[in-house]
Amino acid sequence: MTDAPHLLIAWHSRTGGSEALADAAARGAATARLIAADAVTPADLHAAAGYLFVGPENLAALSGAMKEMFDRCYYPCLGRLEGRPYATIICAGSDGANAQRQLDRIATGWRLKRVADPVIVNTAAQTPEAICASKTIPAARLAEARDLGAALAEGLASGIF
Numbered sequence: 001m002t003d004a005p006h007l008l009i010a011w012h013s014r015t016g017g018s019e020a021l022a023d024a025a026a027r028g029a030a031t032a033r034l035i036a037a038d039a040v041t042p043a044d045l046h047a048a049a050g051y052l053f054v055g056p057e058n059l060a061a062l063s064g065a066m067k068e069m070f071d072r073c074y075y076p077c078l079g080r081l082e083g084r085p086y087a088t089i090i091c092a093g094s095d096g097a098n099a100q101r102q103l104d105r106i107a108t109g110w111r112l113k114r115v116a117d118p119v120i121v122n123t124a125a126q127t128p129e130a131i132c133a134s135k136t137i138p139a140a141r142l143a144e145a146r147d148l149g150a151a152l153a154e155g156l157a158s159g160i161f
Helices: 017-028 042-047 064-077 097-109 128-132 139-158
Strands: 007-011 033-036 050-058 085-092 119-122
Touching (some): 007 017, 007 042, 007 139, 017 085, 042 064, 050 064, 064 097, 085 097, 119 139
Parallel strands (some): 007 033, 085 119
């Protein structure tokens, strides 16, 4: 990795949907660091110039693993990330709005600046079997994630954000 400003893509996935979206975003953002939520440290957040948070909606809320990452890193990062850009991708079985709202409230506490509209990928998984099944994300939605990753990385590299 170079010393250029980099994008941190922090993700969690239980059934593969969010992981596929995070991977696609990382392919678009060649200089991004892709780190699973349970491995993200405050130092990773401090070192990054911007963030893409990718996670699933679980029980109409942000997944526990994503929430735990924020719980673990929140206070060590408080007052140290203000103004940095962020974007989000939520992989949802229904509308994903509450998970998105929770993530935005956390980002507001860190004083991050949203630089792209929220992306919510609705898999329409509504039965126990569909909810627990491995997810296949449509190519168009993966391309959207790739393009978001590319745009965030380019915005950081060019100093737009």
